Amino acid sequence: MLTSPLLSVQDLSVAFRSRGERGETVETTVVDRISFDLAAGETLALVGESGSGKSVTALSIPRLLPYPAAHHPSGRILLKGRDLLAASDDEMRRVRGDDVSMVFQEPMTSLNPLHTIESQIGETLELHRGLRRHEARARTLELLNLVGIREPESRLGAYPHQLSGGQRQRVMIAMALANEPELFIADEPTTALDVTVQAQILALLAELKARSNMAMLFITHDLGIVRKVADRVCVMTKGRIVETGPVAEVFADPQHEYTKRLLAAEPAGRANPVAPDAPQVVEAGPIKVHFPIRRGFLRKIVGHVKAVDGVSVSVREGETLGIVGESGSGKTTLGLALLRLTRSDGPIVVLGRRLDGLAEKALRPLRRDMQIVFQDPYGSLSPRLSVAEIVEEGLAVQNRSLGADERREAAARALADVGLDPATMLDRYPHEFSGGQRQRIAIARAMALGPRLVVLDEPTSALDQSVQAQIVALLRRLQAERKLAYLFISHDLKVVRALSNRVLVMQDGKVVEEGSADDIFERPEQAYTKALIAAAMGLEAAGTNGAVRE
Known part of the structure; x- marks a missing residue:
């Protein structure tokens, strides 16, 4: 660890103000006097159950909490020695554009539904890098290819609702990496991704971190990911850090009871048995869902995306x-x-009744x-x-x-x-x-x-x-x-x-x-x-x- 960390969170508390039943102000502390350091080139994972304060801690760093409803009763957040909690709004805009980037847990609510993928990534590059339109387009294609989007040229004009959950998350990662930040905050960045793409994204982040000496603050509930990507881990519960240390040490020999319970918890067992005479609830197929591809001024149909192409399904009670x-x-x-x-072609029978011909x-x-x-x-x-x-x-x-x-x-x-x-x-x-x-x-x-x-x-x-x-x-x-x-x-x-x-x-x-x-x-x-x-x-x-x- 460097003597002067890139990021130093010191004695940080976060509280939310709300109105009580009688109109009085009620203050709820959700993060309680936590401290940690993060060096350049290091990955620190924050883990804990939902509601433990992980995401609130992460949002505090670039000051993205809903102020003034949220406030900090105590603490400092030092980025390269500068206290972000004392920085002006103009300073924070520069910090968010140049020094710190964040990928949020829910990409659909983070992407603008009215703008194309190209315009959203390009806006970041034009504002903070001063790139011209054609330069931003070339860099956007490079970023989409980097995060594993197939045929990125065909995705530039797409809107967020036209992408899968995993594709939207990768677009968010591309936006966050566009300006090569010194600190990358990832709040559940692989939540929406399948296991193969998850492995690809984790490898990509590791490569970028090594190449640019980027520091990563990684918030996740998946302890398997923590084992793969993090150098150190902080375990949080009820707004407090209860254990911290190198990942290998904490996972091999946890000291706190909460950490032990967290490591022991994993979906187990097998499915309920199905009765041999169980009736069919769903019987459908072959189902086809084809979305038209429109191009040109007249939006002429030039092909189809075969999202579902002749799939048959049956499920019993x-x-x-x-x-x-x-x-x-x-x-x-x-x-x-x-x-x-969504519209489809093919028979769909649910509980003995055919649905595909019915009006709403x-x-x-x-x-x-x-x-x-x-x-x-x-x-x-x-x-x-x-x-x-x-x-x-x-x-x-x-x-x-x-x-x-x-x-x-x-x-x-x-x-x-x-x-x-x-x-x-x-x-x-x-x-x-x-x-x-x-x-x-x-x-x-x-x-x-x-x-x-x-x-x-x-x-x-x-x-x-x-x-x-x-x-x-x-x-x-x-x-x-x-x-x-x-x-x-x-x-x-x-x-x-x-x-x-x-x-x-x-x-x-x-x-x-x-x-x-x-x-x-x-x-x-x-x-x-x-x-x-x-x-x-x-x-x-x-x-x-x-x-x-x-």
């Missing part, structure tokens, strides 16, 4: 079908098509039986509704006979089912919760309606390992009690293994392999499947011929 594959392989589009949330009005009463938990919990929860209103909304639409008190009781039960305290959370708003807590609220909203089929699109991607294990156990219990059919979409193969009866492997919109979870994980036949599993195990996945690129 009480069964979980895991859908795995790289970002952009068509997993989420398939789930949306089965619920008739005819579909509405059937939606109670078909629910979805989206990948991005912040984007799917209305910021203007309280948690009670969010969970009650579906109940109000689907069961008009319920009174206000009955709906509130049902919402409280749903929150308790996913491990949240309804007494303290029903009347709060999404921005007051961590990413993991928001995901549990999204699960509660889906389960409140008592569905028969639930599409789970990366439901554990925002959760730390201990909460992942709790959610997997919760989903198993709810499935056993209610005989739910799950379509489980995920890039986290450990969670897929723990929850799925059968697994379907997708690549470029097609199914490359399908079978029981035991067969797929223990006896994979296709090279692509073997590469996915090898990457998840942290092994070299050689010979994939570029399959990990998008």
Whole structure:
């Protein structure tokens, strides 16, 4: 460690002010007198459960907290000896552009939905580097290629909603790296990425760090990633750092009880058995979802993106079908098509009724039986509704006979089912919760309606390992009690293994392999499947011929 660290956080506290029931000011401390140093060329990981204060700590460094609601009762944040908490707004704008870059946990809410990818990356280069339009375009292409976007020229004119979750996250990383910062803050940068691309991004960050002597502050719930990328680790809980040290030492011989519990927590067990006579809940296919490619002044159709190309799916009562594959392989589009949330061609039969020919009005009463938990919990929860209103909304639409008190009781039960305290959370708003807590609220909203089929699109991607294990156990219990059919979409193969009866492997919109979870994980036949599993195990996945690129 250098005697003068690049970043020094000293005795930092963060508190939020809010209004109490009687209008009084209530102050809640979420980070309590923490200290750590970070040297140039070093990677420090902040780990801990959702709500432990990791992201708030990270946001404090470039001063991106919602001031003045948030403030710092104590502490200093020194970057190259300069106290950022005392810096002017103009100074901070220069710091954010030149010295510090940050990748956020939820790329869909961080990217401007009205601007193309080229304009968003180019804006950074033009403002802070003074590049001309053609120079910014060339550098943008270079950055997109660097982070593994296939055919970057075709993505320049795309809008964020036209990219997969993993592609959006890689665009965010490209933007953050555009100005070659001295300090790179990564808040769950691989949350939305499949295992092969995750390995690629981690290797890229390691290469950039070594080449430019860049310091990295890495916030993650994935302890496997910490082992791969970090030099030192700080373990946080309830706003405090309870243990810190070299990664190898802390992981091999943890001293604090919380650290021991965190390291021991991992999704385990196997899927619930399916009754031999269990009826089919979903039977669909072959399904096709093709998006037109339009070019030129008249927006003429010149081709199609075959997001889903002839995929057949069946799920029985009480069964979980895991859908795995790289970002952009068509997993989420398939789930949306089965619920008739995106247009598709091909037969879809749910609970014995064919859906693909029904109008929206005819579909509405059937939606109670078909629910979805989206990948991005912040984007799917209305910021203007309280948690009670969010969970009650579906109940109000689907069961008009319920009174206000009955709906509130049902919402409280749903929150308790996913491990949240309804007494303290029903009347709060999404921005007051961590990413993991928001995901549990999204699960509660889906389960409140008592569905028969639930599409789970990366439901554990925002959760730390201990909460992942709790959610997997919760989903198993709810499935056993209610005989739910799950379509489980995920890039986290450990969670897929723990929850799925059968697994379907997708690549470029097609199914490359399908079978029981035991067969797929223990006896994979296709090279692509073997590469996915090898990457998840942290092994070299050689010979994939570029399959990990998008």
